[in-house]
Amino acid sequence: MWQKIYLWLDERLGLKEMYTGILDRPEPKGNWWNTLGSASLFLFILQAVTGIFLTVYYTPSPDHAYDSIQYIMTGVAFGWLVRGVHHWGATLMVLVVFIHLLRVFVTASYKYPRELTWLVGVGLFLMTLGMGFTGYLLPWNQKAFWATTVATQIAGSVPYLGDFILKVLRGGSDLSALTLQRFFAAHIWILPAILTGLIFVHLFLIIKHGESHFPQKED
Amino acid sequence: MSGSNRISRRDFVKVTTGTIGGIITAAIGAPAIGYLISPALSAGAKEAWVPIGQKLEDIPLNVPTPFSFTRTQVNGWERTSTSFGGFVIRKSADPKDILILSSRCTHLGCTVNWHPEANEFICPCHDAKFSKEGVVLDGPPPKPLNQYTEFKVDNDGNLLIFVKEG
Numbered sequence: 354m355w356q357k358i359y360l361w362l363d364e365r366l367g368l369k370e371m372y373t374g375i376l377d378r379p380e381p382k383g384n385w386w387n388t389l390g391s392a393s394l395f396l397f398i399l400q401a402v403t404g405i406f407l408t409v410y411y412t413p414s415p416d417h418a419y420d421s422i423q424y425i426m427t428g429v430a431f432g433w434l435v436r437g438v439h440h441w442g443a444t445l446m447v448l449v450v451f452i453h454l455l456r457v458f459v460t461a462s463y464k465y466p467r468e469l470t471w472l473v474g475v476g477l478f479l480m481t482l483g484m485g486f487t488g489y490l491l492p493w494n495q496k497a498f499w500a501t502t503v504a505t506q507i508a509g510s511v512p513y514l515g516d517f518i519l520k521v522l523r524g525g526s527d528l529s530a531l532t533l534q535r536f537f538a539a540h541i542w543i544l545p546a547i548l549t550g551l552i553f554v555h556l557f558l559i560i561k562h563g564e565s566h567f568p569q570k571e572d
Numbered sequence: 573m574s575g576s577n578r579i580s581r582r583d584f585v586k587v588t589t590g591t592i593g594g595i596i597t598a599a600i601g602a603p604a605i606g607y608l609i610s611p612a613l614s615a616g617a618k619e620a621w622v623p624i625g626q627k628l629e630d631i632p633l634n635v636p637t638p639f640s641f642t643r644t645q646v647n648g649w650e651r652t653s654t655s656f657g658g659f660v661i662r663k664s665a666d667p668k669d670i671l672i673l674s675s676r677c678t679h680l681g682c683t684v685n686w687h688p689e690a691n692e693f694i695c696p697c698h699d700a701k702f703s704k705e706g707v708v709l710d711g712p713p714p715k716p717l718n719q720y721t722e723f724k725v726d727n728d729g730n731l732l733i734f735v736k737e738g
Contacts, residue, residue: 406607410648420649428648430610431603 374560381566386460389453390559393477396446397548400484403439404541411491413537415530418493443485450481462565470558473551480548487540493533501536502528611648618645619736624660627729628670633662636686636693636704638675643735657683658720659693660731661704672720672733673706679713693717 363369381387410429412421425432454474457463463471490501505528509519524531579587624639631637640657657675673693675683682697692709693702700711707716722734 406604409608412649417649424649428610428614430606430613432607432610434603435607 378560378563381564384567386456387564387567389449389456393446393450393453394552394556396442396449397552399442400439400446401545403435403442404545406435407439408541413491413533415493415533418491418533422492443488447481447485450478454478460565460568467558467562467565470555470562473555473558477548477551477555480544480551483544484540484548487536487544490533490536491540498528501532505532619734621724621732622735623726623730623732624658626660626731628662628667628725628731629729631660631662631731633665635688636661636673638686641735656735658733659686667725670723670731671705672723674718674720676718677713678708678715678717679711684717 359368407425410421410425410432412418422436425436427433457471457474486504490497505519505522508522509515511518520526522532523529524535620643622641622643624641626637626639636659638657638659640655642653642655645652645654659673659675661671661673663669663671675685675693677684677695677697677700679695679698679700682695684693684695684700684702687694690701691704693704693706694700695702695711695713698712700713701709702713702717703709705716706719720733720735724732724734726732
C-alpha cells in the first residue's frame with residue numbers, strides 16, 4: 354500500500370527528480386571544507402527550532418524578560434538545555450558561517466558564474482550577525498543592556514545620519530521597552546524571514562551551478 | 573543467502589540506521605515534549621492549612637463572623653494574589669461544633685454579605701438569599717454555600733481551615 358501512495362505522490366510531485374536534483378547531484382572530489390555550508394544550514398535549523406521553543410516561555414517585556422528566562426532555566430523541564438543549545442548554537446553559527454565565507458574566498462569559489470551566490474552569501478553573513486546582535490539584548494541582564502547601549506551608540510557615530518540611526522534602532526533616544534520589543538520582533542520575525550528567503554536563493558544557485566572544484570596546485 | 577540465518581549487509585544497515593535513528597529521535601523528542609508540557613506537570617500542591625486570623629475563643633456564639641485570607645499563586649514568572657472570604661458560625665461552646673461557610677456565591681461567584689436584620693446571607697449581584705446554614709432560600713444559586721469542612725485549632729487557640737483551591 355505504501356508503494357501505491359509513494360507512486361501516486363511521485364507521479365504528481367516528481368520525488369525521484371527532486372531527490373536526484375537536490376541530493377544526488379554530481380560533486381567534485383569530497384573535501385571537509387566543502388561541508389561548512391551544510392553545517393551552517395543545520396545550525397540555522399537548530400537555532401530556528403530551539404528559538405521557537407524558547408518563545409513558548411520568553412516574554413519580551415522589561416518587567417518580565419529576565420524573570421521569564423530565569424524561569425526557563427530553573428522552572429521548565431529541559432529549559433536549560435533548550436536555552437543552552439540556542440546560546441551556544443548562536444556563537445557556533447557565527448563562527449561556522451564566517452569560516453565558510455573565508456573558505457569560499459580562499460578557494461576563489463566566488464568567481465564566475467558564482468558571483469551571485471557569493472553576494473547572497475555575504476547577505477546571509479550580515480543577517481547572521483544581525484541575529485546575534487538582536488538576540489544579545491533579549492536576556493535583558495546588565496551585560497545585554499550595556500552591550501546594546503554601546504553597539505547602538507557605535508551605529509550612532511555615523512556622520513550626519515548617526516543620531517537618526519540610533520533613534521531608529523532604539524525606538525527613541527533611550528534604550529527602553531521599545532528597544533527590547535523591536536529587537537525581539539527583528540530577532541524572531543524580520544531577520545529570520547530575510548534569512549530564510551536568502552537561504553533558498555543561495556541553495557537554488559548552488560544546485561544550479563554545482564559545487565566548484567577545489568583548486569589544485571597548478572590552478 | 574536466503575535460507576541461511578546470516579543477516580545480509582543491506583538488512584544490517586537498515587536495522588542499524590533504524591535503531592540509531594530511533595534512539596536519536598527519542599533523545600531529542602522526549603526533552604522537547606517534556607519542555608512543552610512542563611507547567612502542566614509541575615502545577616504544585618494548592619492544598620494548605622490557612623489561619624483565618626482569629627482565635628476561636630474570640631468568635632461569638634451563633635453570629636456569622638466574617639474572615640478573609642489571601643493566597644499567592646506563582647505561575648512561571650508571575651505572582652497572582654487571590655482573596656477568599658467566609659463566615660464562621662459557632663453553634664455552641666463545643667470547639668467542634670462550628671460551621672464555616674465560603675462567602676463566594678454559588679451562582680456566579682460574587683461575595684455574599686450577612687444581614688443580621690433579615691437573618692440571611694444576601695448576594696448583591698442577583699439578590700440571592702441563603703439561610704444562616706448556607707441553604708438557598710431564594711434566587712438563582714444552584715447549590716448551597718460551600719463549606720470548609722476541615723478545620724482545627726492550634727495550640728495558641730487560632731482557628732485554621734484546610735483550603736483546597738489556590
